[in-house]
Amino acid sequence: MSLRINNNIAAINAHRNLTVTTRALASSMEKLSSGYRINRASDNPAGLVISEQFRAQIAGLGKAIENSEGSINMIQTAEGALNEMNNLLISMRELAIHAANEGFNDTDQLAADQAEIANAIATIDRIAANTQFGTKKLLDGSNANTATITSANSSLVTVLESQLTTGTHSVSISKQTDSTSTLNSTALGLSLSNTDGDPDNLAEGIHNIDVLQASGGATKTSNSVYMQDYWGNGMRLDAASAVGTINSSTAGVVLANDVSVTVSFRVQESGSSISQKQAVTVALATGDSVTEFATKFNTAIASNSALNGKIEASVDTGRLIFGTVNAGTQYSFEVNDWSGSASVGTFAAGTSVRGVSTNALDFDVDSENVTLTASTMTVAAGTYTTLDSLITALDAASGTAYGNIVGTVREMGIQANGDDKINFLTNDEGSDYSVKMVDIGGTDSLRQALALTLDTTSHSGTDALIALDGYNNSISSVKYNTTGTATLANKAGDSSTVGRGTVDMIVGTSVNGIDLGNLLLDVSAPTFSVSLDGAPGTSATGGVDALVYNRDRTESLKLNIGLRSTGGSETINNVDQSLVFQIGANVGQTAKIGISNMAASTLGRGIAGVMFTNLSQIDVTTALGAQDSQMLIDTSINEVSTLRGTLGSFQKNALESNLRNLRIAKQNLTASESTIRDTDMAAEMSTFVKNQILLQAGTAMLAQANQVPQVVLSLFG
Numbered sequence: 001m002s003l004r005i006n007n008n009i010a011a012i013n014a015h016r017n018l019t020v021t022t023r024a025l026a027s028s029m030e031k032l033s034s035g036y037r038i039n040r041a042s043d044n045p046a047g048l049v050i051s052e053q054f055r056a057q058i059a060g061l062g063k064a065i066e067n068s069e070g071s072i073n074m075i076q077t078a079e080g081a082l083n084e085m086n087n088l089l090i091s092m093r094e095l096a097i098h099a100a101n102e103g104f105n106d107t108d109q110l111a112a113d114q115a116e117i118a119n120a121i122a123t124i125d126r127i128a129a130n131t132q133f134g135t136k137k138l139l140d141g142s143n144a145n146t147a148t149i150t151s152a153n154s155s156l157v158t159v160l161e162s163q164l165t166t167g168t169h170s171v172s173i174s175k176q177t178d179s180t181s182t183l184n185s186t187a188l189g190l191s192l193s194n195t196d197g198d199p200d201n202l203a204e205g206i207h208n209i210d211v212l213q214a215s216g217g218a219t220k221t222s223n224s225v226y227m228q229d230y231w232g233n234g235m236r237l238d239a240a241s242a243v244g245t246i247n248s249s250t251a252g253v254v255l256a257n258d259v260s261v262t263v264s265f266r267v268q269e270s271g272s273s274i275s276q277k278q279a280v281t282v283a284l285a286t287g288d289s290v291t292e293f294a295t296k297f298n299t300a301i302a303s304n305s306a307l308n309g310k311i312e313a314s315v316d317t318g319r320l321i322f323g324t325v326n327a328g329t330q331y332s333f334e335v336n337d338w339s340g341s342a343s344v345g346t347f348a349a350g351t352s353v354r355g356v357s358t359n360a361l362d363f364d365v366d367s368e369n370v371t372l373t374a375s376t377m378t379v380a381a382g383t384y385t386t387l388d389s390l391i392t393a394l395d396a397a398s399g400t401a402y403g404n405i406v407g408t409v410r411e412m413g414i415q416a417n418g419d420d421k422i423n424f425l426t427n428d429e430g431s432d433y434s435v436k437m438v439d440i441g442g443t444d445s446l447r448q449a450l451a452l453t454l455d456t457t458s459h460s461g462t463d464a465l466i467a468l469d470g471y472n473n474s475i476s477s478v479k480y481n482t483t484g485t486a487t488l489a490n491k492a493g494d495s496s497t498v499g500r501g502t503v504d505m506i507v508g509t510s511v512n513g514i515d516l517g518n519l520l521l522d523v524s525a526p527t528f529s530v531s532l533d534g535a536p537g538t539s540a541t542g543g544v545d546a547l548v549y550n551r552d553r554t555e556s557l558k559l560n561i562g563l564r565s566t567g568g569s570e571t572i573n574n575v576d577q578s579l580v581f582q583i584g585a586n587v588g589q590t591a592k593i594g595i596s597n598m599a600a601s602t603l604g605r606g607i608a609g610v611m612f613t614n615l616s617q618i619d620v621t622t623a624l625g626a627q628d629s630q631m632l633i634d635t636s637i638n639e640v641s642t643l644r645g646t647l648g649s650f651q652k653n654a655l656e657s658n659l660r661n662l663r664i665a666k667q668n669l670t671a672s673e674s675t676i677r678d679t680d681m682a683a684e685m686s687t688f689v690k691n692q693i694l695l696q697a698g699t700a701m702l703a704q705a706n707q708v709p710q711v712v713l714s715l716f717g
Helices: 009-034 045-100 107-130 290-302 387-402 623-677 681-716
Strands: 145-149 157-163 167-177 180-183 190-192 205-213 217-221 235-238 245-247 259-269 278-284 311-316 319-324 331-340 351-354 360-366 371-378 382-384 404-406 412-417 421-429 434-437 464-468 471-475 484-489 502-507 517-524 527-532 538-541 546-549 556-561 567-576 579-582 590-593
Touching (some): 045 579, 167 556, 259 319, 290 311, 290 319, 360 387, 371 387, 382 387, 387 421
Antiparallel strands (some): 157 556, 205 464, 259 331, 412 421
16 A cells, blocks of 8 residues: 555545535525526526526416406496497387387377487497597497498498408409399289389398278269158159149039138158148138139148148149149158048049159269260169169269270269169279269259269379388279289388389289288399409398408408499408407417497498488487387397497407416416426435535545545654
8 A cells, every 4th residue: 555645635535525515515505495496597508498488478478368357358348338338229229119109109209209319329429439448449430440442332332340451452243133022922903013023122031011001993972862752752863853743633623612621741852751741721712713722722831831842732734733842853742631522623642742853963084094074974764763773774874974994894883882872983993083073953953862962172082002111102093904003112202212112013903903911022132242352252142241251261341232233343441440459478469359430320321221321310200210210220239239249259259268278378387487497395305415414424534534644654653
């Protein structure tokens, strides 16, 4: 064994190991005191790089979570305002329904409904203008994705919602099919012209056609006609009128001295009740002539109020005659009884007679084929005992005077009206046709006999009243012999009136008539092929909202094509001011949503067949206005609800779902970062204890190694 003192290798070795142990112990103490396994890059260079990346991600995720939570609050603020709009619209709908009850409401009630609706509209505008989150306004359109058609818009496109990027876009529209319609029945006398009625500007779906009033001919109706008087005498007509007379049985008179004669009469006029028997007694003197006899009777009759002016006596060729004062078939009387000793021609008891009326009537007649002024119809002379026989005679006279439409169908027909009245009517129906009683004859005329009043104005026919979707259309001409045409509209105005739609109909003849009832018009709106920015065409129906996409389906446009569109190409300038939310930890991890202007003037637009263009214009003071207002309010409710749904979907899917994902990602990244960077305290403590022991052992061995060179001194002893 050699002994050296210049280099104590054992001590050097012990010192080296002690130094390593000291450093290891210091490292353990640092890890245990900091909790981090990597306290500097030298601890784990690769691990440090990875952990720092993780730390950045974790920090970004934390901020993204805060962004999402703040964004949810913003969305809920907007949705809360829209909820109040919904409440207002529902209240407006109730008012519109109340106003539509036209038969119940008076002007003041309608004005009150309109005033409340106007107030609700103002509130909606105020909510749209003032709703904000911090200083950012939400519902005034400043955060909308707005697409504006900058071309002439000859294709009649309305842009409803845009998901386009800012810039210029194009949309091409090609018409594929025209609008058509079908009718569920022709039973009411109406059918579609040109096969499908050529519907114009009518929305897709079912439309109601209600026949509210059937057409009718121009009619003049008599009052009650008395065909037989109390005694069964029929109506007597002739070219000249006459009074009713009863003659004595023989001519001449031979009178005894100082005798009296009593005659009893009963009279009836114009079908009134029969009078009580009225007895008239006259005293005769020897030598009285028949004329004196008649004069005495007239004196006695004049003193009887029941007979005065109704019955009179006269003489004709030596015969005593009793007769009605007035001529005409409405006057009748009876010699009910005769008694006396005078030797004169007698009157059989129970003999009755009725007067005679003239047999001509004058009418103005205006029908499809004839226009006649004061034209006379002459009824065959004779006695008519039944209404039917008289109507037959009148009908024949009408045909002779005014002509026939076809066969024996008269231009002016004659019909029984109940049991005792007569209608004089045109067989053509509607207000284009008329009749007018112009005969001004006296009480002995046929007009008086038939109890027809003299007309100062014509009797016009009744128009058919047909409602299309609640708007009434009148048809003033329904011909007997040929069909006609009519255009039904859903509102007043002309083709330039906003929302006015029409359908062409064939009007049946008056032979079968236009019956009351309901028809269903099923309209298929025109169809189009729509291309956005050159993408393949998407099918769209006129008047129906459609969503079209660009070629890679990253952008879209919701639009509505007008029912009268014939197609075309339009240029769109899009300004995207949508709200953009950073919902991820990295660049580009964003979501955006546009919130449209929710002012009343932007709600309820693009509805076919109504008189208003947006919600701010609605007016419920008329029945039609109230109906149209309901449609705009319903559409507005749908628009507000749709936006609420869009916001809710964005909150649920883009924010809340993402929020859960962010929290999971943050948790996992934190765990990964912890695995790399955090100290395993148990393992490190074991290392620490080991290093403590090594430090003590190393220190002891260094001391022992330092003692080894002292052995050399013993060699000098």
